[in-house]
Amino acid sequence: xxxxxxxxxxxxxxxxxxxxxxxxxxxxxxxxxxxxxxxxxxxxxxxxxxxxxxxxxxxxxxxxxxxxxxxxxxxxxxxxxxxxxxxxxxxxxxxxxxxxxxxxxxxxxxxxxxxxxxxxxxxxxxxxxxxxxxxxxxxxxxxxxxxxxxxxxxxxxxxxxxxxxxxxxxxxxxxxxxxxxxxxxxxxxxxxxxxxxxxxxxxxxxxxxxxxxxxxxxxxxxxxxxxxxxxxxxxxxxxxxxxxxxxxxxxxxxxxxxxxxxxxxxxxxxxxxxxxxxxxxxxxxxxxxxxxxxxxxxx
Amino acid sequence: xxxxxxxxxxxxxxxxxxxxxxxxxxxxxxxxxxxxxxxxxxxxxxxxxxxxxxxxxxxxxxxxxxxxxxxxxxxxxxxxxxxxxxxxxxxxxxxxxxxxxxxxxxxxxxxxxxxxxxxxxxxxxxxxxxxxxxxxxxxxxxxxxxxxxxxxxxxxxxxxxxxxxxxxxxxxxxxxxxxxxxxxxxxxxxxxxxxxxxxxxxxxxxxxxxxxxxxxxxxxxxxxxxxxxxxxxxxxxxxxxxxxxxxxxxxxxxxxxxxxxxxxxxxxxxxxxxxxxxxxxxxxxxxxxxxxxxxxxxx
Numbered sequence: 001x002x003x004x005x006x007x008x009x010x011x012x013x014x015x016x017x018x019x020x021x022x023x024x025x026x027x028x029x030x031x032x033x034x035x036x037x038x039x040x041x042x043x044x045x046x047x048x049x050x051x052x053x054x055x056x057x058x059x060x061x062x063x064x065x066x067x068x069x070x071x072x073x074x075x076x077x078x079x080x081x082x083x084x085x086x087x088x089x090x091x092x093x094x095x096x097x098x099x100x101x102x103x104x105x106x107x108x109x110x111x112x113x114x115x116x117x118x119x120x121x122x123x124x125x126x127x128x129x130x131x132x133x134x135x136x137x138x139x140x141x142x143x144x145x146x147x148x149x150x151x152x153x154x155x156x157x158x159x160x161x162x163x164x165x166x167x168x169x170x171x172x173x174x175x176x177x178x179x180x181x182x183x184x185x186x187x188x189x190x191x192x193x194x195x196x197x198x199x200x201x202x203x204x205x206x207x208x209x210x211x212x213x214x215x216x217x218x219x220x221x222x223x224x225x226x227x228x229x230x231x232x233x234x235x236x237x238x239x240x241x242x243x244x245x246x247x248x249x250x251x252x253x254x255x256x257x258x259x260x261x262x263x264x265x266x267x268x269x270x271x272x273x274x275x276x277x278x279x280x281x282x283x284x285x286x287x288x289x290x291x292x293x294x295x296x297x298x299x
Numbered sequence: 300x301x302x303x304x305x306x307x308x309x310x311x312x313x314x315x316x317x318x319x320x321x322x323x324x325x326x327x328x329x330x331x332x333x334x335x336x337x338x339x340x341x342x343x344x345x346x347x348x349x350x351x352x353x354x355x356x357x358x359x360x361x362x363x364x365x366x367x368x369x370x371x372x373x374x375x376x377x378x379x380x381x382x383x384x385x386x387x388x389x390x391x392x393x394x395x396x397x398x399x400x401x402x403x404x405x406x407x408x409x410x411x412x413x414x415x416x417x418x419x420x421x422x423x424x425x426x427x428x429x430x431x432x433x434x435x436x437x438x439x440x441x442x443x444x445x446x447x448x449x450x451x452x453x454x455x456x457x458x459x460x461x462x463x464x465x466x467x468x469x470x471x472x473x474x475x476x477x478x479x480x481x482x483x484x485x486x487x488x489x490x491x492x493x494x495x496x497x498x499x500x501x502x503x504x505x506x507x508x509x510x511x512x513x514x515x516x517x518x519x520x521x522x523x524x525x526x527x528x529x530x531x532x533x534x535x536x537x538x539x540x541x542x543x544x545x546x547x548x549x550x551x552x553x554x555x556x557x558x559x560x561x562x563x564x565x566x567x568x569x570x571x572x573x574x575x576x577x578x579x580x581x582x583x584x585x586x587x588x589x590x591x592x593x594x595x596x597x598x
Contacts, residue, residue: 020427022434068397071370072390091371094393095430098367098400102422105404109415116408123401128319131394135321 003047007038010056014103026096029087030063031079037062037162040184043286044166044177051169053107054115058162060104061123065158067097069130115165122161129153137215140238142225147217148186156185176277180287183274187294190267193218197254198299209247215239219266224250224259264299271295302346306337309355313402325395328386329362330378336361336461339483342585343465343476350468352406353414357461359403360422364457366396368429414464421460428452436514439537441524446516447485455484475576479586482573486593489566492517496553497598508546514538518565523549523558563598570594 015027038055045051069075070083071090077083085093101123108116132150141147163181167174196204196211197220204210211218215238217225228234234253237246254260271291278284314326337354344350368374369382370389376382384392400422407415431449440446462480466473492510496519500507510517514537516524527533533552536545553559570590577583 018423018427020430022430023427065397068393072393090389091433092430094367094371095426095433098364098426099423099430101397101400102404102419102426105401105407106416106419106423108404109408109419110412113409117405120401120405120408124317124398124405127394127397127401128317128322131319131321131391131398134390134394 003042003052004035004038006047006052007035007055007059008032010052011059014056014060014107015100018099018103020099023096023099026084026092029081029084031081033059033062033079035059037159040159040181040287040290041162041166044163044172045170050111051166054111054119054162054165054169057104057107057111057119058158058165060100061119062158064097064100064104065123065126065130067093067100072130072134112168115168118161118165118168119158122157125153125157129155129157133216136217137239140225140235141217142222144222147219147222151186151189152182155189156182159185159188172281176281179277180274180291183270183277184291184294187267187270187274187291190219190263190270191294191297191299194220194260194263194267194299197251197260209242209250212237212250213239213241220254220260220263223262224254224257227257227259228253260299268295302341302351303334303337305346305351306334306354306358307331309351310358313355313359313406314399317398317402319398322395322398325383325391328380328383330380332358332361332378334358336458339458339480339586339589340461340465343462343471344469349410350465353410353418353461353464353468356403356406356410357418357457357464359399360418361457363396363399363403364422364425364429366392366399371429371433411467414467417460417464417467418457421456424452424456428454428456432515435516436538439524439534440516441521443521446518446521450485450488451481454488455481458484458487471580472577475580478576479573479590482569482576483590483593486566486569486573486590489518489562489569490593490596490598493519493559493562493566493598496550496559508541508549511536511549512538512540519553519559519562522561523553523556526556526558527552559598567594 012024012027015023035055037058041051041055041058045054066078067084070078071085071093074085075083076086083093084096105120108119129150129152132146133154136146136150160178160182163184164174164178166172167177193211196218197209199208201208207213212221217238221234225231225234234250237250240246242250271294275288275291278287311323311326314322334354336357340350340354340357344353365377366383369377370384370392373384374382375385382392383395404419407418428449428451431445432453435445435449459477459481462483463473463477466476494503495510495517496508498507503509506512511520516537520533524530524533533549536549539545541549570593573590574587577586
């Protein structure tokens with residue numbers, strides 16, 4: 001998409017403003033993402049100087065959060081390329097993240113005050129969500145509200161803020177688009193949680209059921225735990241390297257209790273709610289399409 | 300000071316806004332600093348709702364930068380208390396830093412646009428300065444401009460921004476106060492660099508001449524290197540654990556070449572320039588006093 005290269009150019013130009021050769025070098029080493037948030041903003045608000053700048057700000061914030069994530073997760077790769085912490089060290093990754101964050105906030109501070117508030121507040125939520133994600137792996141979490149609150153903050157808040165900010169810039173119904181963005185993020189996270197169980201390790205590019213091994217009690221496990229008579233058996237498998245028989249048992253129970261099926265339904269319900277919320281606005285076929293593609297996929 | 304407890308209360312209230320129990324717990328574990336930046340802001344701009352909020356924002360930014368620093372330096376303590384990364388882990392320190400940064404930026408985004416720009420831009424400079432500080436320890440740096448640019452960004456930029464922002468809020472001469480803040484930060488860093496050489500390890504609470512061992516070619520070493528005939532001898536001691544004879548040799552050369560004396564003079568020159576810059580404004584006895592106390596101390 002031509003407009004996405006405009007966003008990339010805008011990011012580069014913001015980084016050039018900083019007058020730091022090293023930052024530009026590091027930027028060139030970052031793996032390109034799919035720029036989901038920019039696509040969303042541009043579809044809602046159209047293409048102009050202001051919306052391209054908003055996209056650049058949001059992408060810089062997203063990139064900064066990934067730089068800090070990679071240090072936390074000790075990740076060697078990001079989107080198939082070596083991560084900055086792997087290429088250099090944690091220092092470089094943390095500080096380059098701080099440079100991207102602060103430059104994004106500097107640009108935000110010159111935009112519409114409501115947009116600036118919404119987007120920067122989403123970064124607070126995102127960081128709180130990251131902390132909560134880690135905290136929730138300390139012990140088996142059987143509290144749905146805690147799970148939901150965490151994925152809202154960690155995954156959905158910045159997508160919600162992007163959609164809401166785009167609606168504000170284009171004088172559309174901000175609450176409707178905020179709901180669309182929020183549910184897009186929530187459904188995206190739930191789909192990701194479900195795929196961790198249904199897909200094989202080859203397709204995932206990581207061991208299957210890694211979430212549970214790493215201590216993440218995601219939505220299918222939460223529903224399964226509620227419905228199992230022998231909860232103890234599931235709890236005993238928590239954070240363990242699973243053998244084939246254990247994997248099979250979990251999958252079988254996921255089927256029998258309909259925990260997996262109902263997790264898919266829950267993601268679909270969120271998606272349909274989002275579609276409902278924006279259907280009265282014009283030209284939203286693409287937004288409806290994005291959501292449908294996500295919730296109507298094969299699991 | 301009563302007003303500093305108002306600032307602390309404001310910070311707490313901002314963190315309470317975030318609605319995250321864990322963030323409040325972590326905040327209570329942070330060691331209290333001297334709040335130099337707040338004192339400066341309140342001395343320039345007086346005490347009112349707006350200035351107390353600016354102080355809280357700047358202190359949160361400073362605390363966030365220290366949280367990230369402690370991860371980078373693998374520091375176990377901060378101001379005599381265990382650091383957050385030592386008490387918990389790097390994740391907690393990085394993410395709590397991100398929470399403080401983003402909450403500070405969120406509040407900034409609702410303030411005067413010029414103030415928001417200046418303060419958030421200082422965080423970019425600060426982070427670039429941190430990266431440069433690390434980069435400059437890769438090999439012996441004999442470039443004065445690089446040293447000066449690094450300490451400006453790393454140490455002086457946020458103090459400069461605090462003073463300038465305070466002047467804007469109180470309708471004073473922003474350039475004069477910016478210069479005062481900048482030179483206060485630069486002189487502070489140079490004094491710190493000098494004390495690393497002149498003070499014993501007991502007073503410093505760390506080994507003497509640690510800067511040079513850690514690869515930091517600070518202002519006295521830069522001047523010494525320029526003036527030494529046998530530059531090679533100094534370069535050979537770079538990043539080495541120094542024995543007593545080597546420490547004595549460096550100190551002797553610092554005296555003979557007047558590298559130390561001239562470093563002190565340089566810090567004093569910056570201080571006097573700063574005093575000159577604000578002397579035509581009223582009620583600046585305290586600011587003059589702060590600067591004098593710093594540059595007229597015994598070394």
